[in-house]
Amino acid sequence: MEDAGPDGSMAAEAPRHFAPWPPGVEPAVPIAGYGNTFTHTPSQPPIRRPPTRTEVTGPLELWRKLPCGDDNLAVLAPGRMAQGQLIHIGGRVLDEDGRPVPGAVVELWQANAAGRYFHPNDQRDAPLDPDFIGNGRIRTDAAGRYGFHTIRPGAYPVPAPGAWWRPPHVHFSVLGPATLSRLVTQMYFPGDPLNPLDRIFMSVPDAAARERLVARPIPPEEVGLGWLGYRHDIVLRGRAATPVQP
Amino acid sequence: MSGAGGEAAAIPISQHTIGPFFPQTFFRAGDNDLTRLTAAAAPTRRGEPILLRGRVLREGGVPCINAILEAWQADAEGRFRHPADPEAGAADPDFAGWGRAWTDVEGRYEFRTVRPGGFREPAGERAPHVSLLVMASGLMRPLLTTLFFPDCAAANARDPVLALVPPARRPRLVALADGEAAGARVFRFDLCLRGPAEEETPFFVE
Ligand SMILES: [Fe+3]
Numbered sequence: 001m002e003d004a005g006p007d008g009s010m011a012a013e014a015p016r017h018f019a020p021w022p023p024g025v026e027p028a029v030p031i032a033g034y035g036n037t038f039t040h041t042p043s044q045p046p047i048r049r050p051p052t053r054t055e056v057t058g059p060l061e062l063w064r065k066l067p068c069g070d071d072n073l074a075v076l077a078p079g080r081m082a083q084g085q086l087i088h089i090g091g092r093v094l095d096e097d098g099r100p101v102p103g104a105v106v107e108l109w110q111a112n113a114a115g116r117y118f119h120p121n122d123q124r125d126a127p128l129d130p131d132f133i134g135n136g137r138i139r140t141d142a143a144g145r146y147g148f149h150t151i152r153p154g155a156y157p158v159p160a161p162g163a164w165w166r167p168p169h170v171h172f173s174v175l176g177p178a179t180l181s182r183l184v185t186q187m188y189f190p191g192d193p194l195n196p197l198d199r200i201f202m203s204v205p206d207a208a209a210r211e212r213l214v215a216r217p218i219p220p221e222e223v224g225l226g227w228l229g230y231r232h233d234i235v236l237r238g239r240a241a242t243p244v245q246p
Numbered sequence: 247m248s249g250a251g252g253e254a255a256a257i258p259i260s261q262h263t264i265g266p267f268f269p270q271t272f273f274r275a276g277d278n279d280l281t282r283l284t285a286a287a288a289p290t291r292r293g294e295p296i297l298l299r300g301r302v303l304r305e306g307g308v309p310c311i312n313a314i315l316e317a318w319q320a321d322a323e324g325r326f327r328h329p330a331d332p333e334a335g336a337a338d339p340d341f342a343g344w345g346r347a348w349t350d351v352e353g354r355y356e357f358r359t360v361r362p363g364g365f366r367e368p369a370g371e372r373a374p375h376v377s378l379l380v381m382a383s384g385l386m387r388p389l390l391t392t393l394f395f396p397d398c399a400a401a402n403a404r405d406p407v408l409a410l411v412p413p414a415r416r417p418r419l420v421a422l423a424d425g426e427a428a429g430a431r432v433f434r435f436d437l438c439l440r441g442p443a444e445e446e447t448p449f450f451v452e
Contacts, residue, residue, distance in 0.1 A: 018452060020451075021258065022258075025258065025260050026260065026261060026386075026387060027260060027261065027262065027387070029386050031386070034384065035384070036263075036383050036385075037384045037385075037386060038384075039304045039308075040304050040305070040310065040382055042439060042440050042446055042447075042449055043440055043441075043446060044443055044446050044448070046389075046449045046451035047411060047448055047449070048450070048452070049450050049451075050369060052369055052407060053330060053331060053365065053372070054318065054326075054375065054377045055390075057318075057326040057331060058318060058344070059327075059344040060327070060328060061283070064284045064342075065277070065282075065285075065342055065345075066346075094256055095256075096256055096257070096258060097255060097256070098255065098256045109267065109268065109272075117267040118269075121266050121267060121312070122266075134269075135271060135272065171264065171265060171267075173264070173268075177328075178330075179318055179379065179390070180452055182379060182388060183258075184262060184264050184381060185259055185261055186262040200263070200386075203386065204260045209257070209259075210260070212257070212259050213259065213260060213262075234259055235257060235259050237258045
């Protein structure tokens with residue numbers, strides 16, 4: 001309640017914490033060659049509403065409901081290492097004022113080094129790695145930091161007429177402090193020649209916004225020689241929207 | 247981006263679809279039960295237990311399989327255990343208020359929860375409601391909608407969010423009473439992601 005106003009009514013101020021999405025950041029839909037963006041996206045424009053208490057709140061102890069701690073995807077069990085380039089992806093979860101978001105639940109999933117997912121929906125003719133499942137869930141620490149040890153995912157083709165190849169990417173789902181800070185996104189690798197050909201990546205209109213989806217390589221001394229390091233900060237919606245944890 | 251401990255303004259990162267491969271291993275029994283803080287915890291004893299059931303359909307009335315729904319709502323007294331609620335201290339400590347469900351091959355989902363209470367805030371008097379967030383392959387951003395209850399006509403008529411919806415589309419946001427199951431009243435709420443304008447579920451943006 002540290003932010004409560006003189007009348008004790010934080011609810012009156014809370015809506016100010018959430019500004020509309022800046023222009024150019026949200027993907028433009030539908031996406032040619034991605035059929036589901038035509039059949040699933042509503043035909044009617046969304047109805048704009050001011051945020052109410054339901055949208056500016058969310059579960060603060062979600063890790064109790066969604067158990068966290070799987071931060072090493074590369075080692076399935078002692079002695080069972082996944083195939084591929086060992087990497088570490090780490091960074092901070094921040095709000096729109098650059099404040100760390102502690103206690104956010106971060107879910108990550110990705111394809112294996114051959115570009116195939118451990119998922120019944122992925123029936124592509126590429127090898128499965130018996131030592132790689134490819135997903136994990138952790139929560140950010142007091143400084144908003146998260147980190148995963150994993151392997152660099154492979155590219156894979158989109159199974160559609162006139163299809164293209166998805167560049168190596170990692171899926172993120174982040175559950176922050178409010179309904180409006182909920183985020184699902186994907187992270188890309190710097191310099192991959194498939195990035196500018198990916199219609200999902202390129203659906204983000206603003207070039208600077210696309211750049212923020214690309215991880216930065218970090219020097220070996222920061223992550224250790226065993227793992228190729230990438231830094232990826234994730235900014236959630238909300239200005240100073242991160243409540244002080246009790 | 248700011249340095250350590252920085253307060254510099256930052257721009258939120260772009261949203262993307264979950265794609266077709268959201269891990270099934272992320273789901274556990276009890277994820278769709280809002281009445282429990284953890285899978286092992288006892289359910290809250292405050293409020294009336296209810297079931298929310300429905301189907302998610304896409305264009306052509308085709309079931310939307312492998313969609314994920316996340317529910318968030320106030321407790322039975324209309325309070326949130328969150329600092330943005332001035333009455334957070336009195337909120338039900340045993341009520342999670344959050345759950346995640348995923349649709350089966352017929353597009354069906356289910357949540358177990360308690361009937362939420364309404365509450366008053368500067369925008370007006372909120373009728374009892376449940377916030378639903380929908381994610382699916384091809385949805386480049388999650389869809390947000392709100393479920394209202396059929397036996398709250400007077401409160402619904404005063405709700406400042408429902409008032410923003412064109413009158414002809416409002417019935418799509420009101421669940422239907424659908425009998426009882428497992429000792430709880432059932433409310434049915436179908437979501438049409440894309441269809442004729444009068445059938446499509448109204449979605450919101452803030
Ligand atoms: Fe993918």
